[in-house]
Amino acid sequence: MPRRALDNPIVLAVLGLLLEQPSHPHQMLAELRRRSESHAAAITRGTLYNTVAALAEAGWLASQGQQRAGNRPERTVYALTEEGHDELVRRLDSQIRNPQREFSQFLGAVSYLGALGMSGAVEALAERARRLQQRTAADEERLAEALAAGAPRLYVIEAEYALCLARAETTWIASVIDDLRTGSLTWPTGAATPSAPSETPNRKGSNA
Known part of the structure; x- marks a missing residue:
């Protein structure tokens, strides 16, 4: 098994799950997807099984040993070793x-904000802020329900x-939108806009 399999970010999540209790890979996959939207989007069955094999x-x-539920195939149950x-x-x-400096998709996209044009940038940022607020409200409700049900705070600290x-991202987006609208954040002369596709903006959306 390639050594790089042990460098996969889900290694820590798998080890953490098995700290709680022994499990088979099918259970691990379902639980990781249930707990995290990022895991749900990123983890495939093949990736998890390869990671478990490497571990x-x-x-x-x-x-x-093996575990069988109903007519389903037998599945190998794993436990965490001392190592x-x-x-x-x-x-x-x-x-x-x-x-660590973690490079997110949003960080990559906002680096080229100038390519949207000022009005397009404001519109896109405002839409992101609205969606973040909606998601945050739903997450706050779920967290409150978990705490009310008796979940120790340490268990839901993530x-x-x-x-x-x-919340911090939403606040930052609001400040950028405000700066754009008031002119505090100036738009470079000749910056590319969606109506001028022939222009080739530099990384920040201005012509070099």
């Missing part, structure tokens, strides 16, 4: 201590963090 080969997981627990702790400690990021 078992590394000695971080151990088979606990796997140590690796989980090591990765957690490192990732919490060391902030949802709290995600909400904090979404």
Whole structure:
């Protein structure tokens, strides 16, 4: 199994799930998708099974036998080994201590904001802000329900963090829209607009 399989971002999530209880890959996939929108979009069945195989080969997981439910095929149940627990702790400690520059799709897109033209940029940012607000409201409701049902705050701390990021992004977008509308954020002369496709803007939407 290639070493790069152990560098997959879902390794930490799989080790964390197995810290809670032994599980088979089908259960892991369903639970990861249930807990995280990003995992739901990014994790395929093949990716997860390859990752689990790499973790078992590394000695971080151990088979606990087969499990069958009804007429479904037998599935191998895995548990975290002592080495796997140590690796989980090591990765957690490192990732919490060391902030990384994570390149998101939005960061990549906003780098070329100038290509939309000023009115297009304002419209797109405003729409993103509206959708973020709607999602944030739904996430706040789910978090409140979980806490009201007795979930310890530590068990839902990642949802709290995600909400904090979404609120900060919404605030930043609102400030950029306001700066564009008031002229505080000036638009470069000759910046590309959707009505002038022949122009080739530089990275920030202005002509060099």
